[in-house]
Amino acid sequence: MVDLKSTASILSYEKNLEEQHKRAGRSVGVIAILFMSFRTLGVIYGDIGTSPLYVLSAIFPDPPEDARDVIGICSLIFWSLTIVPMIKYVFIVLRADDNGEGGTFAFYSILNKYSGLSVNGESRSDDNSIVRYDTSSTHSFKQPNLIARYKLIQNALLIIVLFGSSLVMSDGLLTPAVSVISAVEGIAIKAPSLETYIVPISCAIIVLLFLAQRFGTNKVGDWFAPIVFLWLVTIASTGIWNITKHPDILRSFNPYNIFDYFIRNKGLGFNSLGGVLLSITGVEALYADLGHFNRISIQLSFPLFVYPTLTLAYLGQGARIILDPSIVKPNAFWNSVPDNDLIYWITFVFATLATIIASQAMISATFSLVHQAVQLECFPRVKIIHTSKVLEGQIYIPEINYFLMIIIVIICIVFKESANLTNAYGVAVGSVMVITTILTSITICVVWKLPIILSITFLLIFGIIDLSFLISTLRKIHEGGWFTLLLAFIICLIMIIWKWGSRLKFQHALKSKTKLEHIFVNDDEPDKGDEEMIEKDVSIDPSSKIAIGEMEPSNELVDGNSTTKEMNFGEIKIRKGVNKSQIRLASSGFQVSRLPGIGMFYNEVAFGVPLTFRHFIQHFPAVPQILIFITIRPVAIPYVGDDDRLVVRKVSNYDGCYNIIARYGYMEKISQGQEFVKKMLESIHKFDPTHEGLLENSNHVTYVVSQQQLHPKLNASWLKRLLIYCYVFLVNNSRQLYGNWNIPIEDVVDVGMKIAL
Structure with a gap:
């Protein structure tokens, strides 16, 4: 007989064990969140924490x-911290995340x-399909909005975004200067004889900081949080x-003191x-470092x-200033520290x-912004070095690093005091x-599809x-804000x-595209049997998202916009028997040789034959056995999964x-x-399993x-001529397009062409 008591005990034990595992999982999750916090x-808080x-x-x-x-000022600072970082950024802006x-x-x-x-001017609906939303702040795209309908709004949006990014980058120049100088100025309080060395010491610290960038922040990152934690505990x-010396400063929590301050001081208060x-x-940084x-x-x-x-x-410094107003000279913070060596x-x-x-x-944030701008074709190409094998976002850009170092050292020498730098600092923020x-708004x-009244x-x-x-x-712009x-x-x-x-280059490439049929001709006529379409089962992972185009009876180029579809099942159509491996040039009639190996011709447009190939084949009538026209497509999302990486046609x-298309x-x-x-x-083999020897040519x-x-x-x-000359200057002084693509330099062939824009 079955012992019901034993069975019930076992079931009760298993249920309790399962609940314990769930509680343990929740505990681990809570600990992980607390540790990440x-x-x-x-x-995130190095800048605001040193203010x-x-x-x-x-x-x-x-x-x-x-x-x-x-x-009144302490009340202003308290409510500014409450309204802007806390309410606006932490609880509203952070919800506008991009995956x-x-x-x-x-x-x-x-x-x-x-x-x-699309970010590069070529709008494709299949790029929208690769985006996955997991946060509550996102909704699916349904119909064209004002941004999609009006080119003027699109251009205005782009300029606003680029100017905002430029301001953050310029802010990245001032943060090291004003922060380091303001800290080193503390030497002069206890050792006045060292006052003349404040700027040299600050410059030395900044130079060492930038020289250490090539090692990557991952080597010292674990030390950052404890140091900032101890710093915040110290100032608190x-x-x-x-x-405790002047508790009356706690009146600053009352916002009435703000209005009283403005009424009494009028323009000076503003x-x-x-x-x-x-x-x-x-x-x-609260928003920029979200990722x-x-x-x-x-x-x-x-x-x-x-x-x-x-x-x-801030309240502590305010209390000390009320007791002794003279401490604001030369620095209120250092004069408010207890008189103990x-x-x-x-x-x-x-x-x-x-x-x-x-x-x-701020240096790391500048590197990230430049990297994002390069990926979105908004900044000249620079050398990007990834300093961590684990964290994708940790990068080092040598050109930007040394440019920042030189400019910041010059800023320190010119402005000399932190008080002079603060006038320029606030404009960017x-x-x-x-x-x-x-x-x-x-x-x-x-994006959030909320009523427009909330946006307003x-x-x-x-x-x-x-x-x-x-x-x-802006009223102090003449004192340094202009910089x-x-x-x-x-x-x-x-x-x-x-x-x-x-x-402009993309539009030229779009106009210059051609079809392979306009370059090659074939004298062989296919047999009637060759016209037959057959069905063939191919074993393909259903989760794969390789886009394919059905082969039409004519020799017209397959346009991805009209015939491309996602392969989510194991059945494709294949043309039988048409032999076009023996081809010759349409312009000269020269026979085109097929050489072993793979030839990858990079194309700015996602369909058609690039001008590079036409220029190449006219001088060298030979093509590899496997001919690939590849387009690198930046898409407006942070990361693309492996299943969505390639579109094959x-x-x-x-x-x-x-x-x-590589996205x-x-x-x-x-x-x-x-x-x-x-x-x-x-991926090509999944799309065209009849082609043999693909992997052998890798x-x-x-x-x-x-x-x-x-x-x-x-x-x-x-x-237009002036702008083109400026663009040409930037192109000539930027890195090669493939410089960061991990391509063996000995396998690269450059095809030179002159292009009139």
């Missing part, structure tokens, strides 16, 4: 005469995606110590907003730890390390905040706040010219001739090496790329 301290070093000194260039002014990625280009990506647009403890803005510098972590980790770390520690630090020098060490981390965060508000309507409300509330900060900083705007304008102009020139019915996200490294070739041939690959000499047309206007 801790790690955000070392990457207490210089904010109150920038707001009060002279000792304040009224304690109510100090309370987990953030930043200005993420806005561009999702807005393009939901408008059915100092703040509490100062608050000017103070430029200094208050410095307390929230680094908010762009390194996740939304929940940031939504935990900022409200629960960063926000209260910064509040205590050990505490002072420990604070100095943590401040220096924290400012280095803040600088590192205020401008980025306004652009983020505009893009978020568009996202609320276009968001734009009005946060737009007024951001514009107030920006206008306040940031000028630098951002130059970077933006470079990106606009590059994007414009790339589109047959070029008419010529033996061994294929069109390939890459803007956060990915383009790789065309041996591993890619192997996967490509496997070691004999020739990469044929175009080496173009660009020049303006004779009838071009003077403005």
Whole structure:
């Protein structure tokens, strides 16, 4: 007999064990989130966390005469931290993620995606099918919107995004300078004789920081979070110590003090907003660095730890200023540190390390922005080195690194003091905040599909706040703010010219495309039996997404827009017996030899035969046995899965001739090496299993790329000629297109051509 008691006990035990496993899984998940939240301290909050070093000194260039002014400023700082980083960024903007990625280009990506647009001018519906949404902030694209219908709106959106990215890059130049100098200035408080060495020491730290970039941040990344954690604990403890000396500073939590401050000071009070803005510098990092972590980790770390520690630090400095207004000269922060040598020098060490981390965060963000811009064809090609085998986002760009180092050292020498740099610093942050508000309001309507009244409300509330900060900083533009705007304008102009020139080249390639039938002829007539279409079963993984085109009876080029479909089942149609392996040139009648190996001709257009091939075949009437016309397509998503990487088509019915589209996200490294070739041939074999010897040719690959000499047309206007000459200058001074593609240089053949744009 079955022992029911034993059976019930076993079932009860198994049920309890299952519940324990679930609870353990939840516990592990909670611990992982908490640990990730801790790690955000070392990457995201370096900039905003070091702002207490210089904010109150920038707001009060002279000792304040009224304690109510100090309370009003501290109230402004508290509510600014609450409204902008906390409410706007942490709980609203972070929801505008692009498959987990953030930043200005993420806005561009999702807005393009939901408008059915392509990043390189060639709109294809099959690119939209590879996007997968897992967050609650996304909806599927259904019908054309205003962005899709009007070219003017598309261009305006692109310019806004490029200018916003340029401002973040220019901000990346000022952050290391202002942060490091403000920390090193602490030497002069305890050792006045070293004051003349502040700038040289700051420059030395910056040079060492940039020289260390080539080793990658992964080697020191584990140390970042504990250092910033100790730094924030230190300034919060100092703040509490100062608050106990003058508890009346806690009145700053009352927003009435803000209105009282503005009423009493009128125009001078509005000017103070430029200094208050410095307390929230680094908010762009909350969004830009989203891809390194996740939304929940940031939504935990900022409200629960960063926000209260910064509040205590600012209130503590305010309390000390009320007791002794003279401490604002030369630096309110360092004069508010307890008068104890050990505490002072420990604070100095943590401040220096924290400012280095803040600088590192902005340098890494600049590298990431440049990388994304290159992938989206918005920036000249540069050498990109991946410093981590585990973390894809950790990159190093030598040209940008040394350019930043030289410019930042010059900035330190010219401006000399952190107070001089803060005037230039706020303009970039205020401008980025306004652009983020505009893009978020568009996202609320276009992407999240919420009522337009919510989009307008968001734009009005946060737009007024951001514009107030920006206008306040613009009033000091003659004191240094011009530098940031000028630098951002130059970077933006470079990106606009590059994007414009790339589109012009693409349009020329589109007009110059041809068909293989216009290049080759075949005298052999096919038999009637050859016209027969047969059905053939092919074993294909149902999850595979290799796009194929059905072969039509005519020899017309298969257009992917009309005949391409996704292969989700194991049945394809194959033309039987048409032999076009023996071909000759239509122009000269020369016989074309078929050589062993694979020839990959890179094509800017996803269909048709590139001008490179036509130019090549006219001089060398020989083609490889396997002829591939390949297009590298950047798509407006961060990453593309392996199943969606390749689109494979047959070029008419010529033996061994294929069109390939290789799709890459803007956060990915383009790789065309041996591993890619192997996967490509496997995909071709699934599409065309009748072709034998594909995999055997994988070691004999020739990469044929175009080496173009660009020049303006004779009838071009003077403005267009000037822009083309600027674009040509950028092309000539940028890296080769395939320089970062992991292609063996000895297997590359350059085909030179002159192109009039």
